[in-house]
Amino acid sequence: MxxxxxxxxxxxxxxxxxxxxxxxxxxxxxxxxxxxxxxxxxxxxxxxxxxxxxxxxxxxxxxxxxxxxxxxxxxxxxxxxxxxxxxxxxxxxxxxxxxxxxxxxxxxxxxxxxxxxxxxxxxxxxxxxxxxxxxxxxxxxxxxxxxxxxxxxxxxxxxxxxxxxxxxxxxxxxxxxxxxxxxxxxxxxxxxxxxxxxxxxxxxxxAEPAKSLQPGRYRAYFTPTAMNEFLGALAWGGFGTKLQRTRQSALMRLHDGAVTLSPAITCFENVADAMAPSFQADGFVKPPRVMLIERGVAVDTLTSPRTAREYGIASNAANAEEMPDSLELAPGSLAMDDALAALDCGLYIGNLWYLNYSDRQACRLTGMTRFASFWVENGRIVAPLQVMRFDDSIYRIFGANLLALTCEQELVPDGDTYEARSTRSVRTPGALVSDFALTL
CATH class of the missing domain: 3.30.2290.10 (PmbA/TldD superfamily)
Structure with a gap:
């Protein structure tokens, strides 16, 4: 070929x-x-x-x-x-x-x-x-x-x-x-x-009777698949230079320095180890890595050639949408095998569904738990959960409420096959958090 x-x-x-x-x-x-x-x-x-x-x-x-x-x-x-x-x-x-x-x-x-x-x-x-x-x-x-x-x-x-x-x-x-x-x-x-x-x-x-929870705040463990939903929402309008310059970015407060995330959060575009190409459709070649967030602090954004020309700044060869093609969240130190024990009592969330911004400027997301989410007591799964809606801010989930990230990561590809198979992917660990807000 x-x-x-x-x-x-x-x-x-x-x-x-x-x-x-x-x-x-x-x-x-x-x-x-x-x-x-x-x-x-x-x-x-x-x-x-x-x-x-x-x-x-x-x-x-x-x-x-x-x-x-x-x-x-x-x-x-x-x-x-x-x-x-x-x-x-x-x-x-x-x-x-x-x-x-x-x-x-x-x-x-x-x-x-x-x-x-x-x-x-x-x-x-x-x-x-x-x-x-x-x-x-x-x-x-x-x-x-x-x-x-x-x-x-x-x-x-x-x-x-x-x-x-x-x-x-x-x-x-x-x-x-x-x-x-x-x-x-x-x-x-x-x-x-x-x-x-x-x-x-x-x-x-x-097959066991499901547990219904009252709205409130709970400890929660998110699998890498669930974490991919959070990161996918951030990729949609959180890391682009154009949205940051026009103050429409979902991470605007982070870019402004008004808030920081947990020091455990280091997030970057990792082209070197990706399934996506190292060049974009206009022929600009991407650097091996673009550091977006380092130890909880915003570092850089994704800049397309058009945005670079418009604002007179350097391009890092981002695509036209200024969305990550190969986003990676750095791992932590919690072993996945120890995640339930570390959770002790709370939510094991295998998947999230229907995510959207409820307040974009506050980086607040809403969505549903779905597909094998469980209630955990004493580090053991005791019952499946009824479907619940959450509404919480990334600044809390990835901020003061983040307790640990797993040391293992998983590759979660974009399963889009419309017109063609996608080359986008996310590599992420699981996460243990406190006070995750369930609303109904």
């Missing part, structure tokens, strides 16, 4: 006229999708797709056009030529872009993780065995994801990583289920078996 892309890039360069800069962004995948329901294989398919976004820049104007490709160089070169013809016809109708910033410094990169993924048949056997005697529903997606960038200045960037994600639930009845996931670049049977064992134990607990 890389050779094919380079051939297209060279052809694009040959089509470029004087005074023009042309760009190409390629997104491709070859993915196996396997769907399970009632512990049976219901659908299996392979998807191979290639899409290219061509950009034409001239006279301070920029225009783009996206198209699917066949993977055959000869007809795809003809398609590129036709696309550039259309772009040249339409470019004069586009107004000059005052915030246009071109990646004029050639910075070539190549990152490739050779696939060690098991044959899909092996995974299917493991999943069906895990679901024997239970009602398992889930989706397995795996295979190489490719991203490429090229411009007429001679820059070439390539990213190829073979990864997998398995998300599944053991269903009990009504709204009762245990939701679990396993993802990465190397499949490990022992890790998967441990997750299945934990989910099966929790499924047995769901």
């Amino acid at each position: 890389q050779t094919y892309f380079n051939e297209l890039a060279d052809h694009m360069q040959s089509l470029t006229r004087g005074g023009e800069v042309t760009t190409a962004w390629l997104a491709a995948e070859q993915s196996d999708f396997v769907r399970f329901n009632k512990s049976a294989l219901r659908q299996a398919m392979n998807v191979r797709q290639i899409a290219v976004t061509l950009g034409l820049i001239a006279d301070g104007r920029r225009i783009e056009l996206r198209s699917s490709l066949s993977g055959d160089a000869a007809p795809d070169k003809a398609r590129l030529a036709a696309m550039f013809g259309r772009l040249r016809d339409e470019l004069p109708q586009v107004p000059p872009d005052p915030y246009l910033l071109i990646a004029s410094e050639v910075n070539a990169t190549e990152h490739r993780v050779v696939s060690t993924l098991p044959d899909p048949g092996q995974v299917i056997e493991r999943v069906l065995a895990a679901g024997k005697g239970r009602d398992l529903v889930g989706l397995y997606a795996a295979g190489p994801i490719m991203r490429g960038f090229a411009n007429s200045l001679g820059q070439r960037n390539w990213h190829e990583v073979a990864s997998f994600e398995l998300g599944w639930s053991f269903y009990h009845r009504a709204d009762k289920a245990v939701k679990s996931s396993y993802a990465g670049t190397v499949w490990n049977d022992a890790v998967f078996d441990a997750k299945v064992t934990l989910a099966a134990e929790q499924l047995a607990r769901l």
Whole structure:
């Protein structure tokens, strides 16, 4: 695929006229999708797709056009030529872009993780065995994801990583289920078996009478999956420079220095160890790490090329949305095996659902507990919880109320498969907090 892309890039360069800069962004995948329901294989398919976004820049104007490709160089070169013809016809109708910033410094990169993924048949056997005697529903997606960038200045960037994600639930009845996931670049049977064992134990607990709680404040342990929901909400409008400059950031008080988080909170964009590419769609190459919060204090924000041009500041090659692609929360010192003992009495929250901001300026979030959340006494799970709504501020949860983070982290990928598999992910530990506010 890389050779094919380079051939297209060279052809694009040959089509470029004087005074023009042309760009190409390629997104491709070859993915196996396997769907399970009632512990049976219901659908299996392979998807191979290639899409290219061509950009034409001239006279301070920029225009783009996206198209699917066949993977055959000869007809795809003809398609590129036709696309550039259309772009040249339409470019004069586009107004000059005052915030246009071109990646004029050639910075070539190549990152490739050779696939060690098991044959899909092996995974299917493991999943069906895990679901024997239970009602398992889930989706397995795996295979190489490719991203490429090229411009007429001679820059070439390539990213190829073979990864997998398995998300599944053991269903009990009504709204009762245990939701679990396993993802990465190397499949490990022992890790998967441990997750299945934990989910099966929790499924047995769901059959017991549920405990109803009164609104109030409780000690709580959040699994990495639940923590991913908090971090995902922060990624949506918390770390971008544009929102910070226009004072719309959910973390505005943290950026202003009016509040700090717990010294245990260190959060950064970790491109070096990510499934996402180290370059973005305009060709700007990201630094290996962007420190966002260090020991509870805001350090930096994600700055796209357009925002950099608008405010006359340096860009750190953030995407257009200025959202993290590979957010990581540094681990703590609490072993996951000791989490229930450290919790002692309170909430074990396996998943959170329907998160949204109830007060964006106060970084206050509301949402629901769901999918295998339990009441714990004396360090032991004693009953499943009825679904509860919470409403609390990140400044409290990750601030004075944070008691500990686990020393183990989990990779939680973005399961979005609309149009294509996502390369975004979060790596996070679990967290033990006090005074978590349940409202109803």
